[in-house]
Amino acid sequence: MESPTEVRIIGAGLAGSEAAWQCARRGVAAELFEMRPLRTTPAHQTDAFAELVCSNSLKSESVNTAPWLLKEEMRQAGSRLLEIARETAVPAGHALAVDRAEFSRQVTESISREPLITIRRKEVTEVENDPTTITIIATGPLTSDALSREIARLCTTVSDKSQLYFYDSISPIVEADSIDMDKVYLAARYDKGSADYINCPMSRDEYDRFYDALLAAQSVEQKDWEKLNYFESCLPIEEIARRGRDTLRFGPMKPVGLKDPRTGRIPYAAVQLRQENLRADSYNLVGFQNHLKFGEQARVLSLIPGLENARFLRYGQIHRNTYINSPALLTPTLQMKAHPQVLFAGQICGVEGYVESIATGLMAGANAAALATGSQPEPPPRATAFGSLLHYITRAESRNFQPANITFDLLPALDRKVRDRKERHRLQCELALREFAEWLRPSALQPTSAAP
Ligand SMILES: Cc1cc2nc3c(=O)[nH]c(=O)nc-3n(C[C@H](O)[C@H](O)[C@H](O)COP(=O)(O)OP(=O)(O)OC[C@H]3O[C@@H](n4cnc5c(N)ncnc54)[C@H](O)[C@@H]3O)c2cc1C
Structure with a gap:
């Protein structure tokens, strides 16, 4: 042979x-x-x-x-x-x-x-x-x-x-049954396609509180060789936030086209959650990649309406x-x-x-x-x-x-x-x-x- x-x-x-x-x-x-x-x-x-x-x-x-x-x-x-x-x-x-x-x-x-x-x-x-x-x-x-x-x-x-x-x-992922469904709503932007996203609406006060907490949160320390030149399309949320109070509202927290069916109004800002698996038992926070310490993420992200008691399956990371x-x-x-x-x-x-x-x-x-x-x-x-x-x-x-x-x-x-x-x-x-x-x-x- x-x-x-x-x-x-x-x-x-x-x-x-x-x-x-x-x-x-x-x-x-x-x-x-x-x-x-x-x-x-x-x-x-x-x-x-x-x-x-x-x-x-x-x-x-x-x-x-x-x-x-x-x-x-x-x-x-x-x-x-x-x-x-x-x-x-x-x-x-x-x-x-x-x-x-x-x-x-x-x-x-x-x-x-x-x-x-x-x-x-x-x-x-x-x-x-x-x-x-x-x-x-x-x-x-x-x-x-x-x-x-x-x-x-x-x-x-x-x-x-x-x-x-x-x-x-990496964006954080939460367990579906830990989301407070009374505070969120299902909708697709401009009603295009099926309403698959869970939207967490924020009032101006809620947004300001979240924004201030995000800016004050501690990031993971990076070694020199780990320092990344982020792509503009994939910036960590704390970096977007540093560019101005409203920048997040024009980026991952953009509310346009996300009418809340309960009030008929567009919220001041919104966080979107996308289904992670076919069983729909976990959702990721769209565009919420970040470089914060895990404990800080738990604290800051719990300020998002609906996620006050969220259980995180994974925290955000960039490496x-x-x-x-x-x-x-x-x-x-x-x-x-x-x-x-x-x-x-x-x-x-x-x-x-x-x-x-x-x-x-x-x-x-x-x-x-x-x-x-x-x-x-x-x-x-x-x-x-x-x-x-x-x-x-x-x-x-x-x-x-x-x-x-x-x-x-x-x-x-x-x-x-x-x-x-x-x-x-x-x-x-x-x-x-x-x-x-x-x-x-x-x-x-x-x-x-x-x-x-
Ligand atoms: C900084 C860091 C920390 C990590 N910490 C953890 C952790 O704590 N726990 C965990 O589970 N995972 C961790 N990981 C992720 C991952 O599990 C490890 O990187 C793991 O070692 C990956 O195994 P691997 O065989 O794919 O690569 P490696 O174990 O890195 O092996 C790749 C090998 O290829 C060699 N190599 C590279 N280029 C060439 C080339 N051109 N020619 C010949 N040889 C080459 C390298 O020298 C290396 O020996 C970490 C990753 C990194 C980068």
Whole structure:
């Protein structure tokens, strides 16, 4: 039998290291490129693989939480990095936290010892685009500039629009049942289309109070390299507010065309909430990306009529992040639609977080190994955490695509209504694990050779 094609993996971070291991585990040789220490990123401090650049937490280990479910599926699928994380865990209550130095030391050692993985310490600036080379791009949120330019070229769609982004601007999300519906109303601007938006109307006094609180609120401190040149179309609300008392009323809080059906009048200002998911159990505050401390957001945003007791599922954020518009570019097997021999993994493919990055590395590695050995990779079932994450990054609305963590929001609803949230999550996990185990049995995730 012909020996399988080699897989090139760019970036030995969380995703790239796991991907290389998954290839080797299936008897497929991998060439793993890492630019550190020759060139480093603004956040990495060492030359070790899988360096955790900030917190040392791999999130909850509490049974029947969404991060636990994803880790449980990763364990079943043979994640090497998760195994090392558990071996290097430090006490952290219900979370899986690791000794970061020991974690990346063991990942580096484990990957370096593997005979089927060849390590190349160099910055990659070009992606081979011939059909016989399989490449996984796993260069993370701080991909080097030269490679970013190359990826931008690769990701330019027929409309000539590059689908590579350089920062996240995230609007806060609230739980639907925490909105005071007596104070808000449904309407579309100028009654165009269906009345899908929830509008929070403000009187002049309410607006002034909100405006003053916003200007006085504390922002997150930024490191020098994080300082962003904001696009005018995506300014944080506190920055818009600094430009004048009325600027917000001509921007994201514009009330024109939003007649309140209860009074027949247009309010002084309005905040619009847009449905976040099909279940309509969460809504995002349109255009409310901001850089305030989370506690400050809770305080200031609760001054919006209807949101006095809102429960926030996510706060607004703006941070540097290199990621592609996956819904426009990728299939659920993480292959590019236009170049199926090129796969993306880790933060750059539109997931957020350490565990999600390792998870997509695992999937991309297994899929690349399948391609290298002449099989067609298949995505995991939709009901699983893996399947839901991949479904989100490849099927979300591509116009406003934002990277995501694994949450129950991404999982499909059960086919019957279960009111109790804990019980609902327990049933979703039970279903996901059953379907994942069934899918694993004959799937590409089963290694063709024993782990070394
Ligand atoms: C400052 C910061 C803090 C974060 N904090 C957290 C956190 O606390 N918790 C959390 O869950 N997530 C956090 N994240 C998000 C994310 O989980 C991590 O960035 C995670 O490391 C992403 O994994 P990755 O494998 O995609 O990328 P990385 O782990 O960054 O790996 C990418 C690798 O590619 C290499 N590389 C880049 N360009 C090239 C090139 N041209 N050629 C060769 N090699 C290259 C880099 O040196 C790096 O080793 C943070 C992100 C940032 C930027």
